């Protein structure tokens with residue numbers, strides 16, 4: 001079932017439901033509603049009236065459109081303002097609610113004896129914790145228990161809620177209320193290859209700095225990544241520049257230091273001894289028990305610490321005490337924005353995601369606004385594009401193509417997958433397609449239009465021809481060797497590609513900082529610029545099947561399988577003016 005969007009609903013209400021019972025003397029209007037319980041969820045009984053719920057109230061911004069314009073301007077290499085990233089304070093001026101909005105909403109809460117606290121960097125998100133009975137009367141709601149059938153995860157939700165009529169334009173939405181978001185996905189496929197023989201591993205190490213060895217067709221190691229994309233095999237000397245690469249961790253995926261040490265000793269001894277630091281938010285942990293090491297988390301730290309030599313890596317473990325209704329995806333942006341520039345990561349890589357149809361559009365837009373703020377502050381935000389081809393995050397039954405989220409957000413860089421040795425070909429798992437929530441942004445409009453002109457009416461109706469196209473770029477995503485729980489494994493997934501690409505960007509940032517220049521920040525206008533696209537090796541073969549189709553085909557130029565192609569480090573340095 002699809003959630004009604006706020007805009008459509010408001011229009012409907014204007015004609016149909018003026019008569020709502022006043023509560024506390026205020027006329028209440030329904031703000032959001034769902035027609036039925038979404039597929040995959042079921043009722044799971046009532047909740048005790050005294051049970052507490054924590055709700056977030058997303059307030060209208062002062063001028064988010066102006067921030068969007070500024071963000072594009074400072075990220076456009078052709079602009080005189082290129083690289084002039086904004087401080088968190090400056091960003092907040094655009095994002096914070098107008099003072100009247102804040103006082104009106106606080107007065108309403110106060111009339112119910114509720115006090116709210118601000119939980120976002122800019123003060124646009126308020127949070128309250130109240131008993132269910134108070135939430136019900138505040139919002140004319142009926143909060144009950146629901147269960148996500150597949151995972152068994154329980155949640156307290158309502159099928160509709162109301163707000164005072166005079167606050168309707170001040171409150172964008174309140175969550176968690178009517179949104180039913182399935183738990184996060186994003187674990188790569190794992191193939192046991194039972195301990196690659198030691199001698200073989202020595203061979204890989206000797207290959208460092210040489211032409212791409214043929215062995216990289218079947219097993220990808222750091223030496224392969226270096227050879228494929230021209231990544232330096234030596235550590236950078238610039239760690240004092242304050243550059244940090246952020247790696248996000250979710251769903252109790254813990255990054256293990258011993259696994260990283262084992263990985264480096266065997267597969268990149270030049271970087272042996274490199275470690276990562278850890279930040280914990282939302283009750284996150286990073287337990288070091290071997291049996292609790294996560295495949296995804298180990299992969300992500302191994303292909304950042306092991307590739308971005310000398311750049312400090314921070315593993316940010318997001319726990320399950322999240323109330324942003326999107327598994328902490330917005331919480332982590334608030335955390336990063338709140339850090340001083342000197343310790344704030346300049347790149348964030350995430351190998352988890354959602355299927356876009358599972359997210360209500362207003363939550364997806366809210367999340368995208370958060371990534372825009374990171375971009376404006378100078379943080380490059382990268383996401384794996386998904387492992388289900390045109391079918392989304394993972395292979396799934398589908399009758400129309402499933403874009404991933406936040407892949408459709410124009411302010412993130414979506415990283416697809418390739419496989420093999422040069423010329424690399426699209427990995428069939430590579431998530432790609434077109435968003436239904438975000439329109440094609442200007443930076444890729446010509447690319448998308450020429451790709452779509454080329455395919456004519458193939459797949460017409462299965463995808464959104466006016467949507468933002470993804471991925472933007474690609475990197476190796478199959479048969480990638482990792483150390484996990486004390487032994488060696490091969491993994492597949494765009495989960496491999498995102499940390500690899502993020503490492504390359506962080507190495508460019510490292511050189512920029514050493515040269516006294518600003519970091520890259522929001523990447524896409526740079527990547528799609530004439531100089532930026534020249535730094536990519538076009539991938540022109542392979543497809544991303546899904547939904548009982550062969551999927552899209554990689555072709556000359558941008559395509560919704562491999563984007564602009566794979567990176568070339570030296571050409572990226574040149575594009576960045578180094």
Ligand SMILES: *[C@@H]1O[C@H](CO)[C@@H](O)[C@H](O)[C@H]1NC(C)=O
Nearest residue numbers: 232233234235236237238310
């Ligand atoms: C770092 O410094 C060493 C010694 O001065 C040098 O050999 C090496 O090439 C440098 N590495 C980089 C990436 O600049």
Ligand SMILES: *[C@@H]1O[C@H](CO)[C@@H](O)[C@H](O)[C@H]1NC(C)=O
Nearest residue numbers: 435436437438439464466467
């Ligand atoms: C297709 O994308 C556009 C632009 O984002 C959007 O307005 C439209 O609603 C989308 N169509 C569907 C069927 O979702």
